[in-house]
Amino acid sequence: xxxxxxxxxxxxDFRGWAKQPGLRTVQGELEAALDTILRTTGTSVTVAxxxxxxxxxxxxxxxxxxxxxxxxxxxxxxxxxxTEALLRRLNxxxxxxxxxxxxxxxxxxxxxxxxxxxxxxxxxxxxxxxxFDPLRRSHVVAWQWPLDLDALNEASSLLVGLxxxxxxxxxxxxxxxxxxxxxxxxxxxxxxxVADVRADAFCHSMVRSLVGxxxxxxxxxxxAQWAARVMxxxxxxxxxxxxxxxxxxxxxxxxxxxxxxxxxxxxARARRSLDTPDPGQVPPx
Amino acid sequence: xxxxxxxxxxxxDFRGWAKQPGLRTVQGELEAALDTILRTTGTSVTVAxxxxxxxxxxxxxxxxxxxxxxxxxxxxxxxxxxTEALLRRLNxxxxxxxxxxxxxxxxxxxxxxxxxxxxxxxxxxxxxxxxFDPLRRSHVVAWQWPLDLDALNEASSLLVGLxxxxxxxxxxxxxxxxxxxxxxxxxxxxxxxVADVRADAFCHSMVRSLVGxxxxxxxxxxxAQWAARVMxxxxxxxxxxxxxxxxxxxxxxxxxxxxxxxxxxxxARARRSLDTPDPGQVPPx
Numbered sequence: 001x002x003x004x005x006x007x008x009x010x011x012x013d014f015r016g017w018a019k020q021p022g023l024r025t026v027q028g029e030l031e032a033a034l035d036t037i038l039r040t041t042g043t044s045v046t047v048a049x050x051x052x053x054x055x056x057x058x059x060x061x062x063x064x065x066x067x068x069x070x071x072x073x074x075x076x077x078x079x080x081x082x083t084e085a086l087l088r089r090l091n092x093x094x095x096x097x098x099x100x101x102x103x104x105x106x107x108x109x110x111x112x113x114x115x116x117x118x119x120x121x122x123x124x125x126x127x128x129x130x131x132f133d134p135l136r137r138s139h140v141v142a143w144q145w146p147l148d149l150d151a152l153n154e155a156s157s158l159l160v161g162l163x164x165x166x167x168x169x170x171x172x173x174x175x176x177x178x179x180x181x182x183x184x185x186x187x188x189x190x191x192x193x194v195a196d197v198r199a200d201a202f203c204h205s206m207v208r209s210l211v212g213x214x215x216x217x218x219x220x221x222x223x224a225q226w227a228a229r230v231m232x233x234x235x236x237x238x239x240x241x242x243x244x245x246x247x248x249x250x251x252x253x254x255x256x257x258x259x260x261x262x263x264x265x266x267x268a269r270a271r272r273s274l275d276t277p278d279p280g281q282v283p284p285x
Numbered sequence: 286x287x288x289x290x291x292x293x294x295x296x297x298d299f300r301g302w303a304k305q306p307g308l309r310t311v312q313g314e315l316e317a318a319l320d321t322i323l324r325t326t327g328t329s330v331t332v333a334x335x336x337x338x339x340x341x342x343x344x345x346x347x348x349x350x351x352x353x354x355x356x357x358x359x360x361x362x363x364x365x366x367x368t369e370a371l372l373r374r375l376n377x378x379x380x381x382x383x384x385x386x387x388x389x390x391x392x393x394x395x396x397x398x399x400x401x402x403x404x405x406x407x408x409x410x411x412x413x414x415x416x417f418d419p420l421r422r423s424h425v426v427a428w429q430w431p432l433d434l435d436a437l438n439e440a441s442s443l444l445v446g447l448x449x450x451x452x453x454x455x456x457x458x459x460x461x462x463x464x465x466x467x468x469x470x471x472x473x474x475x476x477x478x479v480a481d482v483r484a485d486a487f488c489h490s491m492v493r494s495l496v497g498x499x500x501x502x503x504x505x506x507x508x509a510q511w512a513a514r515v516m517x518x519x520x521x522x523x524x525x526x527x528x529x530x531x532x533x534x535x536x537x538x539x540x541x542x543x544x545x546x547x548x549x550x551x552x553a554r555a556r557r558s559l560d561t562p563d564p565g566q567v568p569p570x
Contacts, residue, residue: 008417132386136420
């Protein structure tokens with residue numbers, strides 16, 4: 001049977017999501033906890049959004065396939081259902097910087113990675129000395145210069161749409177850098193600048209490069225059209241700053257209704273296997 | 286000349302506010318930083334609200350008296366004013382868990398402790414497994430049982446007013462335990478229970494005892510009138526729980542207008558020197 005797990009973590013003390021021998025990673029901790037509780041070995045989870053070292057998550061989603069009997073054993077003769085019992089046991093085993101919020105049987109056809117239709121990240125910046133909140137320093141970046149909200153939004157709006165994000169991606173052989181950036185908007189919340197960044201999918205370090213690019217505009221070093229020119233160049237220029245990891249939090253992953261799950265997973269798998277399409281496929285600005 | 290400093294800290298790694306030999310405290314760190322920057326020794330600050338080990342602050346206020354020439358030297362020939370220069374230098378010297386938000390010349394008659402007319406604290410609780418946010422675990426307490434918002438508010442409202450809070454205070458010889466509790470209200474913010482607790486002043490561990498008391502009502506272990514009976518007993522009963530320090534944050538300190546500063550300080554000094562008044566002075570419930 002397949003379970004869906006919803007989780008949150010403070011990325012500060014993890015070396016990112018992906019399991020690596022000898023390093024503390026979220027995947028490593030979670031799989032070890034599942035093995036301990038289920039009395040299994042080699043449990044493997046599939047994640048919606050792989051996060052880098054230092055990046056946080058509030059709405060991460062994974063799936064895991066396991067033996068139903070092993071799950072029933074977790075509940076024993078207690079009054080909790082097997083998934084409730086697993087939720088309690090997991091939070092008892094993992095450290096406080098990783099919390100499991102929900103454990104549920106996955107709908108038929110659900111795949112945490114390939115069923116996802118979008119990922120939403122937040123990037124948080126305190127650009128004013130009087131707003132540096134020590135209680136939020138793990139996930140809000142202290143910026144030395146004031147940033148202009150309107151300038152940030154003007155530059156960000158030019159990057160939204162179905163485009164080739166090669167200028168904001170670490171290039172990987174044979175992988176497309178075409179994505180649909182659905183939202184890229186800034187607000188001031190309690191004095192803190194928060195970027196709401198939503199896309200069908202992100203390539204490696206894309207959100208941090210997008211943030212780095214538009215902050216140059218927000219600081220007044222570049223005009224908004226510069227952001228559009230960087231994107232059109234399709235190569236990451238050396239002067240585009242990659243914003244620090246700890247300002248970034250994966251907030252939410254979007255899925256279609258249960259009935260449409262299988263269709264979405266098929267589409268996503270097909271797209272990921274494409275070679276980088278030729279430039280003609282990128283819609284004009 | 287007298288300066289007013291506004292500051293914020295994450296109390297996790299401090300042994301409270303008050304200076305103690307060999308221990309890392311907020312007062313100790315701040316005074317050492319001032320001495321370093323001003324090239325003085327023995328600088329002494331006066332605080333609005335002494336916080337215990339593990340308690341945080343977002344709106345702490347202190348004053349410090351210093352030699353104007355030492356302050357002018359900090360600015361040197363730069364373009365910053367002396368107070369701006371001191372603000373920058375302080376945040377460069379202290380660690381990231383302590384931030385100075387503002388440095389300004391104090392109004393005549395200002396005393397961080399005795400001019401204050403009220404202190405406002407927040408107490409934060411996550412009473413639902415799905416709300417345990419690892420990014421806020423430093424200042425939100427994870428509660429194992431669900432709490433009822435209406436029950437919390439009913440019990441809390443019975444404790445508001447000018448009363449003898451002996452049942453919620455660590456007794457100290459010759460000190461009054463009479464305070465005016467101005468607000469004690471709970472809201473749910475983003476799933477998290479937040480108590481807003483405001484009083485003219487608090488005695489030692491008072492907020493945490495008040496929170497511990499009303500959570501027994503919120504959990505359904507006691508009815509609301511029990512909270513009123515605890516208060517009327519004027520002795521802390523052994524079954525009143527003192528809630529954990531890390532859920533508590535000093536959010537704000539209130540001061541009168543500049544013109545009224547001297548009057549308030551005189552009143553507060555007079556009140557603090559009173560012996561515990563006789564019970565007849567406590568207004569009836």
